[in-house]
Amino acid sequence: MYPWHSRLVCALQLASSVLAASFAPRHDNSHPATHCKAVPGTAGWPSPRDWTALNESLAGRLLQPPPPGAVCHPGKKSYNAAECQAVRAAWSSYEFHANNPISVDWDQWANESCLPQEGAPCSGEGYPVFVINATEVRHVQLGVQFARKHNIRLVIKSSGHDFLGRSNAPNSLSIWTHNMKWIETHDSFRPSRCKVTIDHTAVTVGAGAHMWDIYSALDALNQTIVGGGGKTVSVGGYLTGAGHSLLSARYGLAADQVLEMEVVTPTGEIVTANECQNTDLFWAMRGGGGSTFGVITSVTMKTFPTPEIEHVLMGVVTLDVANTRAIFDMIAYVLSQFPSLGDQGLSGYAYFSPAIATSSPDGSNVTVAGLFMVGILQNSTPEAMRALWDPVFAHVNATWPGMFQALYQPRSYPSFLAYFAEIYDRSPAGRSQYVGSRLLDRAALTDDLAKSAAAWERFSNASVASAFLVSGKGVFDAKPRGCDGNAVLPAWRKAYVHATLGVVAPPLNPAGRAAARKQVQERVAALRELAPGMGAYMNEAAFDEPNYRHEFWGSNYERLLRIKRAIDPDDVLWCTPCVGNERWEQVGGRLCRVD
Numbered sequence: 001m002y003p004w005h006s007r008l009v010c011a012l013q014l015a016s017s018v019l020a021a022s023f024a025p026r027h028d029n030s031h032p033a034t035h036c037k038a039v040p041g042t043a044g045w046p047s048p049r050d051w052t053a054l055n056e057s058l059a060g061r062l063l064q065p066p067p068p069g070a071v072c073h074p075g076k077k078s079y080n081a082a083e084c085q086a087v088r089a090a091w092s093s094y095e096f097h098a099n100n101p102i103s104v105d106w107d108q109w110a111n112e113s114c115l116p117q118e119g120a121p122c123s124g125e126g127y128p129v130f131v132i133n134a135t136e137v138r139h140v141q142l143g144v145q146f147a148r149k150h151n152i153r154l155v156i157k158s159s160g161h162d163f164l165g166r167s168n169a170p171n172s173l174s175i176w177t178h179n180m181k182w183i184e185t186h187d188s189f190r191p192s193r194c195k196v197t198i199d200h201t202a203v204t205v206g207a208g209a210h211m212w213d214i215y216s217a218l219d220a221l222n223q224t225i226v227g228g229g230g231k232t233v234s235v236g237g238y239l240t241g242a243g244h245s246l247l248s249a250r251y252g253l254a255a256d257q258v259l260e261m262e263v264v265t266p267t268g269e270i271v272t273a274n275e276c277q278n279t280d281l282f283w284a285m286r287g288g289g290g291s292t293f294g295v296i297t298s299v300t301m302k303t304f305p306t307p308e309i310e311h312v313l314m315g316v317v318t319l320d321v322a323n324t325r326a327i328f329d330m331i332a333y334v335l336s337q338f339p340s341l342g343d344q345g346l347s348g349y350a351y352f353s354p355a356i357a358t359s360s361p362d363g364s365n366v367t368v369a370g371l372f373m374v375g376i377l378q379n380s381t382p383e384a385m386r387a388l389w390d391p392v393f394a395h396v397n398a399t400w401p402g403m404f405q406a407l408y409q410p411r412s413y414p415s416f417l418a419y420f421a422e423i424y425d426r427s428p429a430g431r432s433q434y435v436g437s438r439l440l441d442r443a444a445l446t447d448d449l450a451k452s453a454a455a456w457e458r459f460s461n462a463s464v465a466s467a468f469l470v471s472g473k474g475v476f477d478a479k480p481r482g483c484d485g486n487a488v489l490p491a492w493r494k495a496y497v498h499a500t501l502g503v504v505a506p507p508l509n510p511a512g513r514a515a516a517r518k519q520v521q522e523r524v525a526a527l528r529e530l531a532p533g534m535g536a537y538m539n540e541a542a543f544d545e546p547n548y549r550h551e552f553w554g555s556n557y558e559r560l561l562r563i564k565r566a567i568d569p570d571d572v573l574w575c576t577p578c579v580g581n582e583r584w585e586q587v588g589g590r591l592c593r594v595d
């Protein structure tokens with residue numbers, strides 16, 4: 001109604017927050033803090049009585065779980081041959097790691113310290129020492145206060161999906177938010193202490209709610225959220241990182257939908273962050289990253305009417321796998337169409353490779369090369385979907401006559417949930433996998449196809465890589481609540497494609513892990529050179545991305561760092577690669593100050 005007025009209010013709010021942050025007391029020297037965080041067996045580590053007292057204050061919710069793989073190790077107290085079989089069978093499932101208080105999806109982040117394999121070492125040294133099975137906000141608060149008081153490394157684990165290892169650490173106290181699963185829907189929502197009511201449907205979920213829980217609850221109301229592609233992804237890590245979705249092209253990123261968060265700050269206060277209070281925190285926690293500025297206990301976000309989904313599984317493939325030049329020229333051409341296909345409403349996940357082992361209808365093994373995509377349109381028709389692809393197929397046939405076959409399997413679904421139930425991410429967990437990624441804008445995809453073909457070939461390195469079309473107009477035009485938007489990496493606002501890869505290292509093989517890391521770096525470098533001004537989506541990027549502060553947060557980094565210093569002067573929360581981690585480093589299993 002009065003745009004000048006709201007703009008003025010915003011300008012004042014921003015100015016005062018910048019001033020407040022720059023006048024924030026400098027705590028750097030106020031705690032002549034010990035050099036390292038306490039670990040078991042050192043004088044600083046809390047006594048058994050301290051732990052018992054913590055457990056009592058938590059009504060007995062403090063756990064000291066054995067490593068999940070210990071059931072497979074005859075020397076261990078929890079050894080159990082039958083359970084070992086079950087754990088081994090479940091090790092590749094996301095549910096297993098999410099439902100276990102300390103297990104994480106990717107073995108290297110627990111230092112492969114107790115794999116469920118006979119003959120493997122089982123020290124459990126990669127895991128937290130104690131865990132709070134939190135079900136209430138108060139449990140989170142008690143955990144944060146205890147870690148702060150006793151100078152213990154603190155980690156937050158929800159699902160344990162993190163590709164960068166941020167939800168686990170050795171010698172730590174972990175707060176496990178998995179059981180904070182409440183879900184409450186709203187026809188409209190008034191953020192606490194705001195005068196405005198936001199005239200939009202919304203949902204408030206506890207920090208442990210999974211995508212599947214939320215999608216299912218909302219489907220009963222014919223609604224959905226901008227959510228992720230894995231059933232067990234939880235809001236804590238997803239939203240704080242940005243959160244891409246098949247619905248993002250229309251509505252924006254998940255972080256753009258947030259209306260309010262309840263947060264336990266690193267000093268142990270329970271606060272509400274929204275556009276009217278704790279606005280710096282509200283800004284930072286939507287894109288600044290997980291386990292850095294506080295612990296989310298619940299979050300309220302917009303919901304949308306569920307779309308009908310028009311789906312296609314399409315492919316452009318060839319048996320002529322030796323002709324890599326033509327294969328990558330074709331791949332670069334199809335990917336160059338993504339900006340225009342995205343502008344027409346398409347989103348989806350594409351996978352490409354110069355060599356995919358598969359079986360032909362007669363059961364024989366064949367190797368094919370090319371690109372596949374699962375793509376969707378919202379509230380559309382099979383004809384509209386086909387019309388998007390016909391010109392692409394025609395161009396491929398005209399350019400490389402007879403070389404490629406088109407594969408095209410359309411299908412319609414009545415709701416997002418009906419669709420999601422079939423296509424959710426089923427890739428296996430339970431291995432040491434290193435990922436890498438890059439965001440690509442229109443220019444990188446379309447300007448110079450000879451150059452992009454060479455980059456895609458290097459990025460693929462003879463194996464499968466992916467290009468997710470999960471951004472577009474909705475992300476570019478998003479209007480997140482609050483004066484100054486949110487802390488999502490600005491490159492997202494012009495990216496069409498989030499290109500990703502994963503390299504699996506052999507177990508218990510340090511040289512193999514080093515080679516996998518190196519391979520990720522070399523492959524990602526191809527796209528960094530193709531799109532030097534962009535960046536990478538922190539939740540699905542290489543943990544050792546060079547210059548990650550710039551690549552994950554861009555021009556937001558300085559402000560994020562000021563907010564981190566103001567809200568967490570003592571570095572109660574610390575992770576890497578995370579905002580404000582400069583003052584500490586990991587030395588073996590310890591976290592110590594940088595001199």
Ligand SMILES: Cc1cc2nc3c(=O)[nH]c(=O)nc-3n(C[C@H](O)[C@H](O)[C@H](O)COP(=O)(O)OP(=O)(O)OC[C@H]3O[C@@H](n4cnc5c(N)ncnc54)[C@H](O)[C@@H]3O)c2cc1C
Pocket residue numbers: 094105155156157158159160161162163166167177207227228229230231232233234235236237238240241242243244245289290291292294295296297425539540575
């Ligand atoms: C199968 C699969 C599918 C995926 N699909 C998508 C997708 O479609 N789109 C997308 O954007 N990403 C996707 N991701 C990536 C996902 O966003 C990240 O793995 C994210 O870190 C998961 O968050 P989490 O809370 O479930 O995991 P966790 O590993 O438990 O936590 C991740 C990080 O967030 C912190 N954290 C967790 N809870 C809280 C909290 N309550 N408060 C503060 N910090 C917290 C943790 O400490 C850690 O730093 C997918 C991942 C997997 C494994």
Ligand SMILES: *[C@@H]1O[C@H](CO)[C@@H](O)[C@H](O)[C@H]1NC(C)=O
Pocket residue numbers: 055059060061062063064
């Ligand atoms: C915490 O207390 C409960 C209930 O008394 C007990 O079962 C549990 O073992 C205790 N936890 C620890 C780590 O001692």
Ligand SMILES: *[C@@H]1O[C@H](CO)[C@@H](O)[C@H](O)[C@H]1NC(C)=O
Pocket residue numbers: 063101133135179
């Ligand atoms: C954690 O708490 C929930 C809720 O009380 C309970 O059902 C579950 O068994 C607990 N988990 C563990 C591992 O103790």
Ligand SMILES: *[C@@H]1O[C@H](CO)[C@@H](O)[C@H](O)[C@H]1NC(C)=O
Pocket residue numbers: 220221222
């Ligand atoms: C959801 O949509 C179905 C089909 O259109 C309709 O029958 C049902 O009443 C709707 N439910 C709600 C809660 O709106």
Ligand SMILES: *[C@@H]1O[C@H](CO)[C@@H](O)[C@H](O)[C@H]1NC(C)=O
Pocket residue numbers: 363364365
């Ligand atoms: C196809 O490959 C699989 C896995 O490599 C192998 O087990 C199978 O025997 C092969 N089938 C044929 C028909 O060659």
Ligand SMILES: *[C@@H]1O[C@H](CO)[C@@H](O)[C@H](O)[C@H]1NC(C)=O
Pocket residue numbers: 316393394396397402404405406
């Ligand atoms: C090219 O045309 C042939 C013959 O019409 C067809 O079989 C093939 O699928 C087409 N390829 C593509 C990529 O459209």
Ligand SMILES: *[C@@H]1O[C@H](CO)[C@@H](O)[C@H](O)[C@H]1NC(C)=O
Pocket residue numbers: 457458461462519522
């Ligand atoms: C794959 O990477 C290796 C190691 O960097 C490199 O030697 C090789 O040329 C690459 N292969 C392709 C097909 O790009």
Ligand SMILES: *[C@@H]1O[C@H](CO)[C@@H](O)[C@H](O)[C@H]1NC(C)=O
Pocket residue numbers: 111125126170588589590
């Ligand atoms: C991981 O394990 C190795 C021994 O297998 C050990 O040297 C190293 O310090 C451990 N790392 C951490 C972070 O605990």
